[in-house]
């Protein structure tokens with residue numbers, strides 16, 4: 096049985112493995128990021144993750160990943176709800192993200208496409224945004240309330 100919880104620093108290796116399996120970048124991910132990560136896990140096995148990089152009232156939503164064997168069971172939906180609630184509790188008012196393949200998933204959850212020029216500089220300066228995600232990725236935003 097998998098349970099949802101905040102990530103811990105010792106999750107880092109398992110998280111990087113999951114992200115690699117899902118084709119998402121993780122080179123920049125450090126233990127410090129994990130305070131704002133949520134995972135589905137059973138003991139040390141992690142099957143789904145999501146995180147934010149908080150920059151004042153804006154944040155980059157990143158690393159939404161569900162193990163390919165576990166997709167279609169609601170983990171993605173649940174994680175997105177939980178990270179949005181977590182972000183709100185931490186004073187975030189706008190979430191930005193980059194995606195190459197899940198834009199319709201995020202549209203379904205109220206995210207709208209935005210031009211890269213409309214993205215705040217603080218978000219554009221994150222390593223994830225600036226260099227790890229392909230230039231062809233779609234940028235999206237959602238205001239939280």
Ligand SMILES: CC(C)(COP(=O)(O)OP(=O)(O)OC[C@H]1O[C@@H](n2cnc3c(N)ncnc32)[C@H](O)[C@@H]1OP(=O)(O)O)[C@@H](O)C(=O)NCCC(=O)NCCS
Nearest residue numbers: 158159160161166167168169170171172194196197199200
């Ligand atoms: C996108 C992803 C997180 C969805 O996870 P999931 O656990 O399969 O999603 P859920 O089971 O909660 O599905 C929720 C809904 O989204 C739909 N959906 C799932 N993946 C989708 C995708 N890539 N594009 C469009 N819709 C998608 C499902 O059909 C389902 O629809 P329904 O509610 O109408 O039945 C997962 O496919 C994934 O890990 N993709 C690779 C990594 C990625 O692209 N991450 C986003 C960039 S940060």
